[in-house]
Amino acid sequence: CLSLSESTTHRIICTAHYTWGRNCSSAVMPRITSHYTIFPRDKDPRWEGVEMERFADEADVVIVGGGPAGLSAAIRLKQLAKEQEKELRVCLVEKASQIGAHTLSGACLEPSALNELFPDWKERGAPLNTPVTEDLFSILTEKYRIPVPMLPGLPMNNHGNYIVRLGHFVHWLGEQAEELGVEIYPGYAAAEVLFHEDGSVKGIATNDVGIAKDGSPKDVFERGMELHAKVTLFGEGCHGHLAKQLYRQFNLRENCEPQTYAIGLKELWVIDEKKWRPGRVEHSVGWPLNRNTYGGSFLYHLNEGEPLVALGFVVGLDYTNPYLSPFREFQRWKHHPFVAKTLEGGDRIAYGARALNEGGYQCLPKVTFPGGMLIGCSPGFMNVPKIKGTHTAMKSGMLAAEAIFPKVTAEDPASETAGLHIPEYEDNLKKSWIWKELYAVRNIRPSFHNYFGLYGGMIYTGVFYWILRGKEPWTLKHAGLDSAQLKPAKECTPIEYPKPDGKLSFDLLSSVALSGTNHEGDQPPHLTLKDDSIPVANNLAIYDGPEQRFCPAGVYEYVPLETGEGMRLQINAQNCVHCKTCDIKDPSQNINWVVPEGSGGPAYNGL
Amino acid sequence: MSRVLVGVKRVIDYAVKIRVKPDHSGVVTDGVKHSMNPFCEIAVEEAVKLKEKKFIKEVVAVSCGPTQVTETIRTALAMGCDRGIHVEVSGKDYEAMGPLQISKIFAALAKKEEASLVILGKQAIDDDCNQTGQMTAALLDWPQGTFASEVTIDGEKVKVVREIDGGLETIKISMPAVLTADLRLNTPRYATLPNIMKAKKKKIANMKPADLGVDEPPTRLAGVKVETVDDLVAKLKANGTI
Numbered sequence: 001c002l003s004l005s006e007s008t009t010h011r012i013i014c015t016a017h018y019t020w021g022r023n024c025s026s027a028v029m030p031r032i033t034s035h036y037t038i039f040p041r042d043k044d045p046r047w048e049g050v051e052m053e054r055f056a057d058e059a060d061v062v063i064v065g066g067g068p069a070g071l072s073a074a075i076r077l078k079q080l081a082k083e084q085e086k087e088l089r090v091c092l093v094e095k096a097s098q099i100g101a102h103t104l105s106g107a108c109l110e111p112s113a114l115n116e117l118f119p120d121w122k123e124r125g126a127p128l129n130t131p132v133t134e135d136l137f138s139i140l141t142e143k144y145r146i147p148v149p150m151l152p153g154l155p156m157n158n159h160g161n162y163i164v165r166l167g168h169f170v171h172w173l174g175e176q177a178e179e180l181g182v183e184i185y186p187g188y189a190a191a192e193v194l195f196h197e198d199g200s201v202k203g204i205a206t207n208d209v210g211i212a213k214d215g216s217p218k219d220v221f222e223r224g225m226e227l228h229a230k231v232t233l234f235g236e237g238c239h240g241h242l243a244k245q246l247y248r249q250f251n252l253r254e255n256c257e258p259q260t261y262a263i264g265l266k267e268l269w270v271i272d273e274k275k276w277r278p279g280r281v282e283h284s285v286g287w288p289l290n291r292n293t294y295g296g297s298f299l300y301h302l303n304e305g306e307p308l309v310a311l312g313f314v315v316g317l318d319y320t321n322p323y324l325s326p327f328r329e330f331q332r333w334k335h336h337p338f339v340a341k342t343l344e345g346g347d348r349i350a351y352g353a354r355a356l357n358e359g360g361y362q363c364l365p366k367v368t369f370p371g372g373m374l375i376g377c378s379p380g381f382m383n384v385p386k387i388k389g390t391h392t393a394m395k396s397g398m399l400a401a402e403a404i405f406p407k408v409t410a411e412d413p414a415s416e417t418a419g420l421h422i423p424e425y426e427d428n429l430k431k432s433w434i435w436k437e438l439y440a441v442r443n444i445r446p447s448f449h450n451y452f453g454l455y456g457g458m459i460y461t462g463v464f465y466w467i468l469r470g471k472e473p474w475t476l477k478h479a480g481l482d483s484a485q486l487k488p489a490k491e492c493t494p495i496e497y498p499k500p501d502g503k504l505s506f507d508l509l510s511s512v513a514l515s516g517t518n519h520e521g522d523q524p525p526h527l528t529l530k531d532d533s534i535p536v537a538n539n540l541a542i543y544d545g546p547e548q549r550f551c552p553a554g555v556y557e558y559v560p561l562e563t564g565e566g567m568r569l570q571i572n573a574q575n576c577v578h579c580k581t582c583d584i585k586d587p588s589q590n591i592n593w594v595v596p597e598g599s600g601g602p603a604y605n606g607l
Numbered sequence: 608m609s610r611v612l613v614g615v616k617r618v619i620d621y622a623v624k625i626r627v628k629p630d631h632s633g634v635v636t637d638g639v640k641h642s643m644n645p646f647c648e649i650a651v652e653e654a655v656k657l658k659e660k661k662f663i664k665e666v667v668a669v670s671c672g673p674t675q676v677t678e679t680i681r682t683a684l685a686m687g688c689d690r691g692i693h694v695e696v697s698g699k700d701y702e703a704m705g706p707l708q709i710s711k712i713f714a715a716l717a718k719k720e721e722a723s724l725v726i727l728g729k730q731a732i733d734d735d736c737n738q739t740g741q742m743t744a745a746l747l748d749w750p751q752g753t754f755a756s757e758v759t760i761d762g763e764k765v766k767v768v769r770e771i772d773g774g775l776e777t778i779k780i781s782m783p784a785v786l787t788a789d790l791r792l793n794t795p796r797y798a799t800l801p802n803i804m805k806a807k808k809k810k811i812a813n814m815k816p817a818d819l820g821v822d823e824p825p826t827r828l829a830g831v832k833v834e835t836v837d838d839l840v841a842k843l844k845a846n847g848t849i
Contacts, residue, residue, distance in 0.1 A: 518622030
């Protein structure tokens with residue numbers, strides 16, 4: 001019963017599952033998943049006779065993802081084309097309704113890559129308005145704060161960097177790209193990778209539209225479009241869904257460790273002017289997390305006219321207690337006296353969340369394959385102790401462009417495969433400052449896996465990084481897959497979180513409303529389950545349903561069955577903010593996040 | 608030569624939480640997600656359907672506002688409109704603009720383009736005025752079929768089923784006419800990527816309200832608050848209103 005479609009290698013469950021309801025205990029479980037990646041349409045009688053032919057177009061390069069990496073690659077390609085007076089068609093597809101709407105980051109931008117891409121970025125009006133003036137680091141206890149000196153040379157020292165609203169920066173990059181002639185198509189998600197007969201990547205197909213919630217075609221059904229290219233760049237950001245498929249297809253992860261992640265939640269606040277210190281950067285570790293749970297906070301004072309602060313909380317997804325809720329840790333952190341004094345009297349105006357990479361050097365996969373390459377946070381170039389990944393993402397996009405350009409403009413590309421394989425990109429990466437940087441900090445994050453947890457890690461950083469700059473000859477390993485780290489619920493203690501007070505801390509649903517997220521309601525849920533019965537049988541039974549707690553948007557809820565005893569999983573797909581945490585942390589690895597209809601998702605404004 | 612004018616408005620997306628500007632002069636729109644007014648989408652869909660059924664030959668999408676509205680016109684073109692008209696109004700003028708000015712613009716355009724039908728959404732989701740369609744019809748002295756949930760062309764007349772408080776009302780009006788679309792009129796089609804690409808080649812004409820003989824909106828004067836009804840009557844007598 002496996003689908004033999006050449007253009008997808010998703011693991012397709014036997015269509016024996018295509019029955020309405022599965023018997024589980026005394027009640028019939030209502031069906032949750034209806035997406036065609038789990039239930040292929042060529043076997044579905046409701047799709048008989050529906051026109052499935054797709055319109056196709058050709059470009060030289062197709063880029064998936066309008067983030068810092070994708071846009072930098074597009075810009076660099078067009079800059080080279082202009083310099084060398086060559087024609088190049090570059091198309092970029094982005095699932096958000098506008099460039100920047102799905103972008104979320106702290107962020108302290110190191111302008112190194114930007115200086116290379118646009119030395120005249122200031123004249124061009126890049127929104128880098130807040131140079132860092134003050135850098136504070138603290139270890140928090142429940143009531144107190146222990147300041148830690150930010151010595152020059154420590155990875156988190158921010159001298160020379162800018163606090164930016166990354167969404168606005170990405171939007172500006174988009175404008176620069178359009179000016180250079182890049183064709184940008186926001187509102188269209190790349191849903192499928194297309195392959196040539198020889199197995200190389202041919203391009204992508206955008207999402208179909210007009211499929212009803214039960215998986216049947218609506219009157220407005222339209223097929224997505226195929227974009228073919230000589231080489232396709234995948235810049236989907238952390239844990240991209242097409243990248244997940246490509247890792248398997250081309251065996252890109254055979255020589256690296258599985259990627260490890262964290263979830264970052266963020267809010268924007270307009271605070272009392274008297275408390276505003278533009279240019280100040282604050283980071284903390286410690287409370288409310290215990291020493292064995294990696295994570296910490298950030299609070300940046302922006303300088304863009306009004307007294308705005310960007311603040312947030314990061315929790316490593318290798319946490320072991322299934323009762324932990326990153327959202328509620330974030331909300332209660334804001335009550336710490338040191339944080340509360342900044343926020344008191346202020347107004348929260350935005351909320352969002354996104355997963356981020358923590359693996360660094362040890363987790364870098366092969367990034368080139370016939371017909372394509374991976375750029376940016378997708379393979380994962382984030383410098384974790386520096387907490388910066390934008391500069392390396394941009395640089396990886398630029399290096400990809402520089403490797404591609406001679407090949408796609410050559411008269412005879414002399415390629416073995418129809419889709420170009422350009423291993424020079426990987427060679428360039430290894431020679432660049434990205435590699436040196438990631439190598440130097442490779443042992444900091446794994447050093448937290450010791451009995452002393454956070455404190456052991458900080459001591460390791462102080463000794464080996466600050467003094468030796470990562471020159472130690474060994475490379476520490478991470479703990480393994482994040483999804484395998486949860487302990488069964490019965491071995492853990494539930495955490496007593498305080499109720500939100502509505503002034504500093506808030507409930508989940510009002511937070512989700514602030515993200516502006518929305519999706520067309522009548523479409524199959526894009527949080528697909530390989531097996532609908534596993535959430536109750538495994539996730540709820542053994543781990544007490546951790547997805548109810550780690551999802552920052554309230555997508556997953558265990559509700560009582562309408563008839564009979566027991567619970568069922570309810571997926572509120574419309575709330576999804578595209579953070580990818582569920583796909584990462586699900587202990588059963590049963591959730592497969594796929595892209596919903598384009599334009600759906602959050603409507604972040606400068607987040 | 609049957610031509611339809613469709614009005615499309617660019618509004619803040621309905622799922623976004625609105626924030627009032629710190630100086631209370633309006634709402635924050637910079638960088639905020641905007642989309643085509645849902646009722647305008649329905650209006651475009653109806654016009655394109657009429658063209659597909661061969662009742663009309665050309666659909667022209669019109670929008671008034673700053674440069675960004677061309678994105679909204681582009682979406683209408685991708686849904687099947689033939690060409691677009693961007694009436695440029697920006698800055699303070701745009702903020703002061705209301706249904707009366709828009710209707711004057713539409714009325715002028717309807718005459719200029721010799722349109723047989725003007726189809727608008729019944730109201731915009733940002734101001735909920737529900738006035739532009741009616742005012743346009745009045746300025747043109749054309750019949751109006753508002754809150755349309757069904758539109759059928761019957762020779763030189765249009766049969767419109769209207770959604771009214773008491774239920775449904777069916778009227779037959781002669782063309783040229785103004786129609787405003789209600790929710791149940793149709794389900795708008797998606798603007799697919801190949802159509803967006805084709806739409807880039809369709810023409811969008813640029814003009815200013817002055818080109819159509821429409822004045823700038825008058826500056827809004829401040830109001831006056833009074834304490835009692837007697838004060839109100841006295842003030843109204845003083846300025847000659849009564």
